[in-house]
Amino acid sequence: MDAAEKFVAKLAGVSGRGPRWRAICPAHESKHRTRSLAVFEADDGRVLLKCHAGCDVDDIVRAVGLDLADLFPPRRDDSSRARRIRKPWAARDVIAALRAESMVGWVLLTDIANGKVITSADRERARLAAQRAAHLMQELSNAA
Ligand SMILES: [Zn+2]
Known part of the structure; x- marks a missing residue:
C-alpha cells in the first residue's frame, strides 16, 4: 500500500479517487461533515494535504x-547502500523531483497570495522545499 492509500484509508467521508481525494478533516470539528480536507498524491508518491479550515x-x-x-x-x-553507490541523478529524475517541490511551493505561495496565515508546519515544509530545490538544481547542473 502506498503512502496516499494508507493515509486516505484512515479518513472518513472520502470522495474522489487517486491522485486527488476530498475527505472530512480529522483535525477539526465539522458540524456539517464538510469535506474540507484535500489530499493530493504527487508523482513521486508523497502526499500533500490541505485543510480548507486551516488545520x-x-x-x-x-x-x-x-x-x-x-x-x-x-x-x-x-x-547505507545509497551512500555506497552514490551516482548522479538522471536529469529526468531531478526534473520530476523539482516538479514535486514546485507543487509544494505553488500550494504555499497560493496561500500567501490569498493572505492566508502560514502555519509553522507550512513554514517548515517551505524551508525543506527550498533546501531540496537548491540541492536539485545542483544535481541538474551535474546531470546536464
Ligand atoms: Zn481541518
Whole structure:
C-alpha cells in the first residue's frame, strides 16, 4: 500500500479517487461533515494535504495516528547502500523531483497570495522545499 492509500484509508467521508481525494478533516470539528480536507498524491508518491479550515498538516496527520514521515513514500534504497553507490541523478529524475517541490511551493505561495496565515508546519515544509530545490538544481547542473 502506498503512502496516499494508507493515509486516505484512515479518513472518513472520502470522495474522489487517486491522485486527488476530498475527505472530512480529522483535525477539526465539522458540524456539517464538510469535506474540507484535500489530499493530493504527487508523482513521486508523497502526499500533500490541505485543510480548507486551516488545520496544521501535523495536526491532521496526528489525528489519524500517523506522523509526517508517513506522508512520504518509503525509500527505495536503504541509506547505507545509497551512500555506497552514490551516482548522479538522471536529469529526468531531478526534473520530476523539482516538479514535486514546485507543487509544494505553488500550494504555499497560493496561500500567501490569498493572505492566508502560514502555519509553522507550512513554514517548515517551505524551508525543506527550498533546501531540496537548491540541492536539485545542483544535481541538474551535474546531470546536464
Ligand atoms: Zn481541518
